[in-house]
Amino acid sequence: MSSSTLTIASRIINQLIRDRRTIILIVVVPLVIASLVGVSVPDKSILDYTAPAILAVLILFFGFLLTGISFLRERSQGTLERLMASPVSRLDIVGGYLLGFLLFAVLQTMVLFFYFIYVLNVSFYGDLWQILVFQVLIGIGAVCMGTFFSVLAKNEFQMVQFIPMIIVPQMFLCGLLWPVSQMPEYLQWLANVLPMTYGVEGIRALMLQGQNLLDIGKDVGVLAAYAVGLLILTALTLRRSTG
Amino acid sequence: MPESNFSGPAVEVNKVSFAYGRQKVLDEFSLEIPGGISFGLLGPNGAGKTTLIRLLVGLLKARAGTILTLGRKPSPRIAHLIGYMPQLPSLYAELSVIQNVEFFARIYQLTDKTERRRRVEEVIKLVDLWEHRRKSAMNLSGGMKQRASLACAIVHNPPLLFLDEPTVGLDPELRVTFWEYFTALTRQGATLIISSHTMDDAAHCDRLAFMRDGRVIALGSPDELRQATGQAKATLEDAFLYFIKHGGVNKNVQ
Ligand SMILES: Nc1ncnc2c1ncn2[C@@H]1O[C@H](COP(=O)(O)OP(=O)(O)O)[C@@H](O)[C@H]1O
Numbered sequence: 001m002s003s004s005t006l007t008i009a010s011r012i013i014n015q016l017i018r019d020r021r022t023i024i025l026i027v028v029v030p031l032v033i034a035s036l037v038g039v040s041v042p043d044k045s046i047l048d049y050t051a052p053a054i055l056a057v058l059i060l061f062f063g064f065l066l067t068g069i070s071f072l073r074e075r076s077q078g079t080l081e082r083l084m085a086s087p088v089s090r091l092d093i094v095g096g097y098l099l100g101f102l103l104f105a106v107l108q109t110m111v112l113f114f115y116f117i118y119v120l121n122v123s124f125y126g127d128l129w130q131i132l133v134f135q136v137l138i139g140i141g142a143v144c145m146g147t148f149f150s151v152l153a154k155n156e157f158q159m160v161q162f163i164p165m166i167i168v169p170q171m172f173l174c175g176l177l178w179p180v181s182q183m184p185e186y187l188q189w190l191a192n193v194l195p196m197t198y199g200v201e202g203i204r205a206l207m208l209q210g211q212n213l214l215d216i217g218k219d220v221g222v223l224a225a226y227a228v229g230l231l232i233l234t235a236l237t238l239r240r241s242t243g
Numbered sequence: 244m245p246e247s248n249f250s251g252p253a254v255e256v257n258k259v260s261f262a263y264g265r266q267k268v269l270d271e272f273s274l275e276i277p278g279g280i281s282f283g284l285l286g287p288n289g290a291g292k293t294t295l296i297r298l299l300v301g302l303l304k305a306r307a308g309t310i311l312t313l314g315r316k317p318s319p320r321i322a323h324l325i326g327y328m329p330q331l332p333s334l335y336a337e338l339s340v341i342q343n344v345e346f347f348a349r350i351y352q353l354t355d356k357t358e359r360r361r362r363v364e365e366v367i368k369l370v371d372l373w374e375h376r377r378k379s380a381m382n383l384s385g386g387m388k389q390r391a392s393l394a395c396a397i398v399h400n401p402p403l404l405f406l407d408e409p410t411v412g413l414d415p416e417l418r419v420t421f422w423e424y425f426t427a428l429t430r431q432g433a434t435l436i437i438s439s440h441t442m443d444d445a446a447h448c449d450r451l452a453f454m455r456d457g458r459v460i461a462l463g464s465p466d467e468l469r470q471a472t473g474q475a476k477a478t479l480e481d482a483f484l485y486f487i488k489h490g491g492v493n494k495n496v497q
């Protein structure tokens with residue numbers, strides 16, 4: 001990791017800290033949504049069953065949104081152009097974004113997770129640290145996805161359009177609402193190429209069945225592969241996007 | 244100033260063509276800019292000044308032709324020798340003036356902490372923003388943003404500077420200040436390439452290229468260009484109109 005990566009990451013952290021609205025988006029909004037879920041679910045056993053998947057989906061959604069919008073602003077305010085004309089490499093930029101937002105993804109994950117456990121009294125099995133590690137992995141995936149799609153988007157409006165195109169289908173198909181195995185075959189096929197499916201499958205195995213990270217090696221592997229793939233694609237796409 | 248160890252022309256553009264999609268902006272464009280001077284790219288909006296500068300700093304790739312900045316192809320490898328001030332003040336809105344300048348100082352590898360602090364303070368004072376250094380960029384006035392943006396572009400003391408319409412929106416007093424500073428930079432040996440659409444700026448440059456529709460219509464010092472009109476009291480505006488009317492493509496008055 002180069003010093004430029006760290007410089008960019010610490011700049012992102014500074015930016016978010018100085019902007020109160022983002023802090024609200026990172027902490028308050030997810031808690032409100034989590035509370036709505038907690039209050040509206042009629043039965044504790046249903047809550048226990050759905051909470052892990054909801055956790056995963058919220059991390060994906062907010063990670064994607066926050067990173068995507070921030071990266072887009074980097075472009076619309078012209079600072080990306082400045083960076084691209086500087087000695088930093090594209091990988092430094094993408095890596096810096098990943099690192100900076102990861103901190104907030106971790107923070108958000110912790111807040112949501114402990115809120116579910118201690119305030120909404122969701123029961124779970126499995127190791128706390130393994131659950132957190134896996135959630136951070138989902139967060140990394142979300143940040144990579146957010147950066148990648150914001151490089152593709154030409155403006156804020158297009159970025160928002162990616163939510164129904166990229167995020168909502170994953171929410172429906174990931175197994176949050178009904179098991180993937182009960183979907184029509186062609187939808188199962190689609191579900192199996194979407195990263196969120198593995199996020200939900202993995203977190204359920206950890207929290208509901210008390211499995212460990214090795215047991216869900218496939219889910220860990222697929223999510224990691226997605227993150228690395230998106231990272232490389234983002235770095236490759238970046239040059240064209242300032243033109 | 245970082246050493247560039249290069250004594251040839253600061254910029255050599257040879258038969259460069261560039262288009263955004265189907266829209267041709269530059270067609271077999273050639274231009275040579277010597278080092279150590281302030282060079283003005285003068286022309287109306289849409290003349291292709293920004294496009295040319297973005298090609299020169301390596302943000303865009305030419306479809307054909309060759310570009311050499313400081314004798315090398317534009318790439319991240321020579322980026323530390325180049326300063327770039329984009330047309331719109333490009334700052335991080337939430338960050339303070341000092342955080343913005345400090346960030347670019349780090350990005351441009353001013354790794355020594357004491358030296359970096361000193362330099363950041365120096366450039367912020369230079370653009371007269373020291374008392375506003377803790378203000379967020381979004382709370383600055385237009386002219387202050389412009390000055391902060393300039394500070395970010397020069398913090399690493401580059402021998403070659405591209406300034407895209409740096410004086411737009413500045414009040415006359417500040418414009419004079421900017422030019423005093425630009426002149427001081429060239430005296431220290433830096434090369435400044437400045438785009439503008441006002442002849443007010445043009446008069447300050449050592450050499451000028453009048454640009455229109457992606458072409459250089461005249462090239463020379465302000466005096467040479469004025470004299471070329473044949474009228475004793477011609478202004479640079481007159482000269483520009485003269486070259487438009489007498490339409491010599493790539494007419495070189497030397
Ligand atoms: N990103 C872009 N996409 C498409 N056309 C562009 C873009 N940027 C500039 N142009 C067009 O290219 C021409 C030259 O623009 P520009 O280089 O910005 O001129 P100037 O800086 O002299 O005002 C104009 O006709 C402008 O409309």
Ligand SMILES: [Mg+2]
Pocket residue numbers: 289292293294330407408
């Ligand atoms: Mg322009």
